[in-house]
Structure formats: C-alpha cells, structure tokens
Amino acid sequence: MMYDDIAAVSTPPGEGGIAIVRLSGTGVIQAVAECFLPFNPQLPLPARASFSLNLGWIVDREKEKIDEVLVSVMRAPKSYTGEDVVEVNCHGGTLAARKCLEEFLQRGIRLAEPGEFTKRAFLSGRLDLSQAEAVVDIIRAKNEKAMKMAVSNLEGKNSAVIKNIEDRLIRLNAMVEASVDFPEDVGELDYREAGDILLELEEVLNKLIRAGERGEIYREGVNVAICGKPNVGKSSLLNALIRKDKAIVTDIPGTTRDVIEDYINIRGIPVKIMDTAGIRGTEDLVEQIGVEKSIQVIENADLAIFMLDMGTGISQEDMDLYIHLKNKKAIILLNKEDLAHKHIKPEDVEKIFKGFKIITASVIEDRGMDELEDAIENMVLEGKLDSDDLDIMFNMRQKKALLKARSTVQELRESLESVPLDCLGVDVWEALEAVGEISGKTLKEEVIDRIFRDFCIGK
Amino acid sequence: MLYDAGKYDVAVIGAGHAGCEAALAAARMGCRTILFTLSLDNVALMPCNPSVGGPAKAQLVREIDALGGEMALNIDKANIQVRTINTGKGPAVQALRAQADKREYQHEMLQTLLKQKNLDLLMAEVEEIEAPDRKVQAVITKTGARYECGALVVTTGTYLKGRIIIGEVMYDGGPGNQFPATKLSAALEKAGLRLGRFKTGTPPRIDQKSVDFSKMIEQPGDEKTLRFSHISPENGRPQLSCWLTHSTRETHQIVMDNLDRAPMFTGVIKGRGPRYCPSFEDKVVRYAHKDSHQLFIEPEGRETDEMYVQGLNTSLPEDVQIRVLRSIPGLENVHITRTGYAIEYDYVFPSQLKLSLEARAVEGLFTAGQINGTSGYEEAAAQGLIAGINAVLKVQGKEPFILKRSQSYIGVLIDDLVNKEADEPYRLLTSRAEYRLLLRQDNADLRLTELGRDVGLVDDYRYNRFQEKKKTLEEAREKLKKTTFTPADQTMSGLLEQKKSAALKDRLSLWEILRRPEMKIRDFVVAGWLEDPGPEILEQLEIQAKYEGYIKKQEDQVARFNKLEDKKIREDLDYDQVYGLSNEARQKLKEVRPVSVGQASRISGVNPADINVLLINLEKMRRN
Ligand SMILES: Nc1nc2c(ncn2[C@@H]2O[C@H](COP(=O)(O)OP(=O)(O)OP(=O)(O)O)[C@@H](O)[C@H]2O)c(=O)[nH]1
Numbered sequence A: 001m002m003y004d005d006i007a008a009v010s011t012p013p014g015e016g017g018i019a020i021v022r023l024s025g026t027g028v029i030q031a032v033a034e035c036f037l038p039f040n041p042q043l044p045l046p047a048r049a050s051f052s053l054n055l056g057w058i059v060d061r062e063k064e065k066i067d068e069v070l071v072s073v074m075r076a077p078k079s080y081t082g083e084d085v086v087e088v089n090c091h092g093g094t095l096a097a098r099k100c101l102e103e104f105l106q107r108g109i110r111l112a113e114p115g116e117f118t119k120r121a122f123l124s125g126r127l128d129l130s131q132a133e134a135v136v137d138i139i140r141a142k143n144e145k146a147m148k149m150a151v152s153n154l155e156g157k158n159s160a161v162i163k164n165i166e167d168r169l170i171r172l173n174a175m176v177e178a179s180v181d182f183p184e185d186v187g188e189l190d191y192r193e194a195g196d197i198l199l200e201l202e203e204v205l206n207k208l209i210r211a212g213e214r215g216e217i218y219r220e221g222v223n224v225a226i227c228g229k230p231n232v233g234k235s236s237l238l239n240a241l242i243r244k245d246k247a248i249v250t251d252i253p254g255t256t257r258d259v260i261e262d263y264i265n266i267r268g269i270p271v272k273i274m275d276t277a278g279i280r281g282t283e284d285l286v287e288q289i290g291v292e293k294s295i296q297v298i299e300n301a302d303l304a305i306f307m308l309d310m311g312t313g314i315s316q317e318d319m320d321l322y323i324h325l326k327n328k329k330a331i332i333l334l335n336k337e338d339l340a341h342k343h344i345k346p347e348d349v350e351k352i353f354k355g356f357k358i359i360t361a362s363v364i365e366d367r368g369m370d371e372l373e374d375a376i377e378n379m380v381l382e383g384k385l386d387s388d389d390l391d392i393m394f395n396m397r398q399k400k401a402l403l404k405a406r407s408t409v410q411e412l413r414e415s416l417e418s419v420p421l422d423c424l425g426v427d428v429w430e431a432l433e434a435v436g437e438i439s440g441k442t443l444k445e446e447v448i449d450r451i452f453r454d455f456c457i458g459k
Numbered sequence B: 001m002l003y004d005a006g007k008y009d010v011a012v013i014g015a016g017h018a019g020c021e022a023a024l025a026a027a028r029m030g031c032r033t034i035l036f037t038l039s040l041d042n043v044a045l046m047p048c049n050p051s052v053g054g055p056a057k058a059q060l061v062r063e064i065d066a067l068g069g070e071m072a073l074n075i076d077k078a079n080i081q082v083r084t085i086n087t088g089k090g091p092a093v094q095a096l097r098a099q100a101d102k103r104e105y106q107h108e109m110l111q112t113l114l115k116q117k118n119l120d121l122l123m124a125e126v127e128e129i130e131a132p133d134r135k136v137q138a139v140i141t142k143t144g145a146r147y148e149c150g151a152l153v154v155t156t157g158t159y160l161k162g163r164i165i166i167g168e169v170m171y172d173g174g175p176g177n178q179f180p181a182t183k184l185s186a187a188l189e190k191a192g193l194r195l196g197r198f199k200t201g202t203p204p205r206i207d208q209k210s211v212d213f214s215k216m217i218e219q220p221g222d223e224k225t226l227r228f229s230h231i232s233p234e235n236g237r238p239q240l241s242c243w244l245t246h247s248t249r250e251t252h253q254i255v256m257d258n259l260d261r262a263p264m265f266t267g268v269i270k271g272r273g274p275r276y277c278p279s280f281e282d283k284v285v286r287y288a289h290k291d292s293h294q295l296f297i298e299p300e301g302r303e304t305d306e307m308y309v310q311g312l313n314t315s316l317p318e319d320v321q322i323r324v325l326r327s328i329p330g331l332e333n334v335h336i337t338r339t340g341y342a343i344e345y346d347y348v349f350p351s352q353l354k355l356s357l358e359a360r361a362v363e364g365l366f367t368a369g370q371i372n373g374t375s376g377y378e379e380a381a382a383q384g385l386i387a388g389i390n391a392v393l394k395v396q397g398k399e400p401f402i403l404k405r406s407q408s409y410i411g412v413l414i415d416d417l418v419n420k421e422a423d424e425p426y427r428l429l430t431s432r433a434e435y436r437l438l439l440r441q442d443n444a445d446l447r448l449t450e451l452g453r454d455v456g457l458v459d460d461y462r463y464n465r466f467q468e469k470k471k472t473l474e475e476a477r478e479k480l481k482k483t484t485f486t487p488a489d490q491t492m493s494g495l496l497e498q499k500k501s502a503a504l505k506d507r508l509s510l511w512e513i514l515r516r517p518e519m520k521i522r523d524f525v526v527a528g529w530l531e532d533p534g535p536e537i538l539e540q541l542e543i544q545a546k547y548e549g550y551i552k553k554q555e556d557q558v559a560r561f562n563k564l565e566d567k568k569i570r571e572d573l574d575y576d577q578v579y580g581l582s583n584e585a586r587q588k589l590k591e592v593r594p595v596s597v598g599q600a601s602r603i604s605g606v607n608p609a610d611i612n613v614l615l616i617n618l619e620k621m622r623r624n
C-alpha cells in the first residue's frame, strides 16, 4: 500500500539546541530538495546516497533563508518507516524547526498523525511482530496526549471564539444545503446573509490566527540582532540590555569578532539578543569571518537594531549594511547622543531611512532604553495586537487547520456569487473539516440537524 | 394443515416499491421467483405523496434505471407532470421530479410484473419464516402453504404491526386502511432480528370539485418532455398542473386550540417522526412566529378527482382536519375524501444488516425498503433492487453486489443505514453524499450501466444504446479538445465578442474555451465546429468541461477514500483478540462487522485512533 507524504517535528518542544523535522513517503526527498540550498551546490539532495549527511539552508519560496540545517537522507526500504525518509536537523532549535516544517507543509506534505511514523514502520515490516502491542500503545498514548493538548487550548474564552466560528460555518452550510435539498421549503440562498457570515468568519479567523501568532511569540520568543559599523556601541548596548558586562567594550573598532548571544525578557517576550561584529570591509581574516557570520545572523533574525553613531555621521559603511536590512523589521538607534559634537541630524536620518522607527539614545548615559524596549515589543507584535485579550496557543495541527479554514473562507467569499450552489456547498464542507480539526469534531454531521432547526422544512 | 406448495429460488414478501424491484431483478437474473402481496390490487401503491424524484431521489431513480431496474421506466409511463428542480443551482443537485398518476403507476407496474418471465405473483399473507440453523429455508402463508426458497427478501414497508392514529381514534391497519401484517414481526424476531418502532403520517385527500382554484397559484410542468429513464420512448403526455395555496392565522389558531386532542402532543404517539416531514401541527407549534405555511394541492391522477394536500400531513381528529382545511384560501367548501392519519409500524434496526442487505443473523434473509427504517418510494426501490440482486447472487453462491459511496447514492444510502444510528426514518439528501459532484443524475448511466451489465440485469437493448451514447460522447469530447483557435480567427473572435468574453491570447481548444462561464456549447454547434450529438450529450460535455476542476478535486478525494475501502476485514474477525481498541469501538465493530477498514471508520463510536489500532492488528494477523 502506498501512503502519502507526512512530516512532523520529532523532538520534544523546548529541549536541546537541535530540533529534528522528520519526513516520510515517496515524495519527501524531492519536496525537501525544493527548499534545500546545499552549501555545496554540486550535491543536490536527490543525487545523494542513502545515509548521507548534507549541510545547507532551508529556504522559502523567495529563497529567504529559514535556518541552517543538516539533512540526512534514508532511502526505502532501509529506513525507520520503510519508506524514503528525510531528517532535517535544525540548528535554530524548535522555533526554526517549526518554520521549516511549515515550509514543507506548503509543498503538499501532510502533517503526520500522532504515532504515524511508528505505525508505518510496523505496517511496512520494519518492526517485528512482537512489537505490535507496543506500537498500539504508542498510538493510543500519543493520541491521548495530542487530544489533551488540543483541548486545554480550547477552554474558557477561546472555546467561545472557536464555537462561534463553528456555529457560523454550520449555519452557512445549513443555508446552502437546505436550499439545495429542500428548494420548495427554503427557496433561494440568501446571498446577503451568506456574504455577511463569510465576512465575519474571516474577521474572527484573522483575530484568532493573530492571537495564536502572539501566543507563539510569547512561548517561543524572537531573535533580535544588534548591528552596525564598528565602534558604534553594539556591545555596550548588549551589556546594557542584559545588565551584565558580557561583551568586551573598547574604543578600538573591530573589538567584537564573533557573535555573542544572551537571553533577556522584554515585556514578557523571551528575546535572544545577539551582538555582532561591526560590519566593514577588512583585510583581517578573523574579522572577515566575523563579518560574514554577522550578516548571516542579521538575515536570520526576526528583528534588527541598526545602530548609527551620532559622533561619526552617516558613512558609506552604514549604507552598505543598510542593503541587508531593506526588507527586514528593523529599528534605527542613533547612539551617542551625549556627545557634544554630533554629525547626524534626526531629520536627515528620517529622510534616508524612510519608514523605519528611529530612536535617539545614549547607551552610556542610559537614555532612550525604555523607548527601545517599547519599540521592540511593538515591532515584534506588530499587527498581532488586538483590543481583545485572547490568550491562545495552537499546536501545529490547529494552526494549519486555521490557515486552511481562512484561505477557504477567503476563496468562498470571492466565488460566492459565481460558483453554483452544489460546488459552493462542497467548498463549505472543506472549511468545516478544517475548523472541525481545531477541536477534533466532525462538524458536517451537525449540518443536517441545523437544517431542521433553522428552517421550516416539511411538505 | 400445512401443504407443500412448491420451490422457488427467491421469495419476496411485499409488492411495494422495494418488493417489485427485488422480484423483477431476481426473475430477470434467471431465478425462479415468487412475489407475495397482501393485495394484488395494491401492487406498487403510493400511499403518501403522488410524486417521484426531487433532490437526491432523482439521482436514485436514474441509478436504478442504469442498473436495469424498473422505477424510472414506470414513472415515465405514468406521470402527469414532470419538472426539473434546482435549475441554476448546479448540475449535481439538479433533479427531475414527476407527479405520478397513482392508479396508472400501479397498473403499469402490475402489467410489467405479470409479463415477467420466471416470476409468479401470489396474494397471500406470509406468517412464518423457516430458518433452521440460521439459514432461510421456507415461508408459510396464512392458508398453510409452505414455499421452499433459497433466499428471501422481506419488503413489507409500514405494514408490520401497522397502527393508524387519527386524533382519539386508533386501530390496527396498514397504509390507506389496508390490512396490516400482524404475524410477520414475530417471525422476524424469532429468526433473530431486533425490531424498533417508527411513526410517519400522511395528509388528507380532497375532492377537486370542491376546490376554488381561482384563489391559488398555478404550477405547470416544464414545456419539454422530460424522462427519468435513458431508454423510455418520448411520449409527450399532456401535463396537469399543481396548485399553490397557504395556511392562515385562523388555520394555526384552530390547530393551537385543539392541541389537547393531538396525539403528537398528548403522548399517544411515542415513535419519533421524521424531521423532514413533520406533521402540520408540529410545524405550527415549532414555528410559532410564522403566520403561514405553503401548501401544494396536487392531483392524484388523471382519472380521479382526488387531490393530495402536500404540507398538511396530520393526525389531528377528523373534525379538526375539516376545520383546518376550510380555513385555507380556496378550500372554504372543501370535501375530504380520505382523512389524514399517522401510522406507527415495526422496523428492523438496519445495523443488523450487511452491506448486501442480508441479515447477519440469518443467511439468505434480506430486508429492503421502509422495513429498514427508511422513507420514500425511491429509497425503497433502490434497496429492493440491491436486495433482489444479492438474493440471486446468494443462491448462485457468488460474491455480493455492493456499491460504494463514491459510486452512487445507492451506496451512500445503504452505507449510512448500516453504519449510522438513526432515530428517525432515513431520507436521502444530497448533503449526505460527500462526493456529490460526481454523483449526478446526468451521469448515472455512465457510472453504473457496466456494473448492471456485469450482474446480468442490463439487457442488450439498453446496453447497446449505452455503448452508442458513450461512443458519441467520447468522439465529441475528442473533437472539442482537438479543435483549436488562434487569436487571429475571425469567427471565434466574433463569437467571443458577442458573448462578452475576453479575446484569446494564445491558441486555445474549444474544450478550454467552453470552460468560460459565459460560453455555451450550443454556440459551437451553431458555428458548425461540432456536429450536433443531441441534447443529452451536449449537456454532459458542458458539465464535464465547466466543472472539470471541481470534478478532478473530488476524484482525488475518492482515490484517498478508496485506500481504506480496499483494506478488507474478514467477516469472522474476533474483535476480542484485537489489542488496544476502545470498549465502545470494540462493541460497535462486533455489532456491525464492517467489510473494510473504510466502513469501520464510518461507524458511529469508532474514532481515528481505533482505526490505526485496527490497521496494526490486521497487519499482525496477516503476518502471523
Ligand atoms: N559617548 C558615548 N560613547 C559610547 C556610547 N556607547 C558606547 N560608547 C563607546 O563607544 C566605544 C565602542 O563601543 P563598543 O560597544 O565596543 O562598540 P561596538 O559597536 O561593539 O564595536 P565593535 O565591536 O568594534 O564593532 C566604547 O568606547 C564605548 O564606551 C554612548 O552612548 N556615548
């Protein structure tokens, strides 16, 4: 029997520095290859032998790097599941692994059910007969755990929001189906009401997705990189933020050579803060490597703090670095405001770096630090703040289901008037299925009840 | 005194819509068949609404036809009006509906039965079933005749311990005041089947002479002559109209004032009635905010003055029924010819059946139709056909004939019946068919004719017609795909402009152009690009082209669905030996005994984890 392609993060969340995404199925080598950029371009994944290790990056469709990874390929039948298996070791930990997984899931790979790898291992004969009962126990246990996790997310206020979504969707489906199955009793579909429901649904789904992303940020944290030319005060800022003298500070440009990281908590958000080597053209080999690494770190970061030195003015080096920041979330910090002779006017900065949040500060005199923390919080949560105080954490399955529900609802809204009812109904089933997955229910079964509840049927 | 009355391959009890199909199928497949009926004057009786078809039901009738059944042909001979319902809501839910001439329908069916080779009809009440060793052997009639049979199909509708209720009045009776079957329930229970009790109802009939139609809205049939069967001749029968009126506040007040006399509310009727067919008193109470309900006045036939009051099924006392009717516009002076009533009857819990409709408890015993807790003539006929086919296959020692949910509404119907628990009579809906975009009335023949041929029910005439149609269809489709146009083509540009359709950018085929919502295949015929293959094929091509995306999507879903359907489970699997099932799942699986993992996954109470557990265990057993 041929199975479809599945994937899941196979290391427990939050433990250890490396997290693994495991994939299994006939199409997974090809699918991973599509988003894998090997360090050695001569060695594309499909050409690699079984049990080979491959260093490179996972990249998204825009070829933006998601994480540095070590990929191992194990071909059928000599693999855990007996199918082609790929394991992606993500250096960026759980969060990076989740992002890689999401990338794979966008390429037609399905999120594995709890215990599914083990199940396949058994069904393909990789596990022997004596292990059958153990396999059953694993499936049972994993299912129960997954159910519990899903359910604990859906208590209190959250459950009311989900219920509301389910309810509207069931109502919409009942409207369509009633019009189709009982045309004489119900008449035509009320397109205005249907449109309103879809609009509301989209709004609530958006809110929920935003709340989920917010929850994810509070749970998983973000990476913030401090960058700028040498001597601008990056290490000083790191030390100020973590309130320790961790990084060496001197007035010699090029002091910091390697990436220095530490963890702090900004307004409840776990932040991994990274001080980088000052970026400049340099002949020094050690510094060169440091600069390369800095650029890598900046590209991977969720947010960059781009520091400018008010004492030196804006130089070519600043502009060179700026190129790497153009499409990033970044805050511009004008440092050394305390200096008597300043060569930067905030108005100029605003003109050159249009649209960026600009803060004037003096790290040495502890000025502008609160404003910086405010800005970090706002940027990280950008667009995810809402007047409501939904506090929700979705697991990957739920998140995937929500996104699917939203895209289906959007499509439905666009096609509402142009698609015939029989097809429209089928599309609504799809949305119902997705929303049902959030709480593990089969909502379609409630539609027929709803028809009889909401409509006067009966000839 | 018992006497030996003969030996048949297949015996069928009950000549309603299920029984007629079962008996005809068995006889046509070459089995010596006997059909018992309580009254030969009431073969194929329509005791409730005088119509056939409508959403989901029309699809069923077309499927019955494609498989070589009789219902479609019969209604085509006996209709007084045919219409297409749901035009403009998409081809998957478009449905034919015919108003039937009830007498003519019965007459035509009786003629067909009488002419059928291998089939004997007999008016008799069967009282006992002999099934030693849990295998059907013979049936015994009230008059002491013992008929041996290889397989038995029981299609007794609502006759089993039928009880009629009209207000305070109650008496034993079958539908339309026929005799009920009083002994057969006990015989079925003795054979090992568990029975439940359902309720349904019917409205009063009225005399056309006493109706003032000037106060109603006329509902004529379609202009075109529409037919259910692909092989019915065009007969262009004159169409009779139906009439639309509505209840008033006064009507509802009369109902409310008399609720204390309504068996639905006094607790006299215990069985739950179908929600899709509530009694009028139920509607008035539940939708108290509505001042008025639609009522359709429909002729019961050409040769009768009796009319059916669609929407007013009721078990209110007779005097209240009269007052209710007379409060309705156009019925001020109405005369009732038959009083509305509710009927309670025994049914067989369908979870006791296999997908072949054979009872698990008794080999060779099949049940079909309303006895299985369904409603509707069409649902009954469909089951009758399948039960008849499987009775024959049983006698011949062959594998049963089972249609999948992904192939047909018949498959959906039977699969639901066996796997889902229902607390009301089951009615088919298009919403129950998850692959409904594939299961259309327009392609029933393409889906099922080959299967009907394999089983031996599709005769040469039907089969040749089908082959011809398929060939023409394929040729025309090829033509559409191969004929291409460049942006430079004048005629095509003209047509597109006329249809307000975007000009071509690249070379496109007619097939691709047809996908545009504003384009109609007729225009291609008019332009001379396609030879006219007739309206049926044009319609088919247009649907296939325009819905290609949706159809493809559903076909992919079906492919996934079939993976688990194809994982078979042995019938005698010992579920106590299956490690790790939840208790509820184990219980349900033992009861239903699904034939595939797919079927198991649809049984209420069996969850996805149980299915995975089952897969592991099945693999373990395979390897052992
Ligand atoms: N006047 C003034 N001096 C500052 C301020 N912040 C940092 N400095 C000084 O600037 C010099 C360089 O600071 P660092 O923090 O080492 O700068 P850096 O950006 O890490 O430099 P590299 O590691 O070489 O890239 C030190 O002498 C700091 O004391 C400030 O706000 N005002």
Ligand SMILES: [Mg+2]
Residues within 6 Å of the ligand: A234, A235, A236, A247, A248, A249, A255, A256, A276, A278
């Ligand atoms: Mg430094």
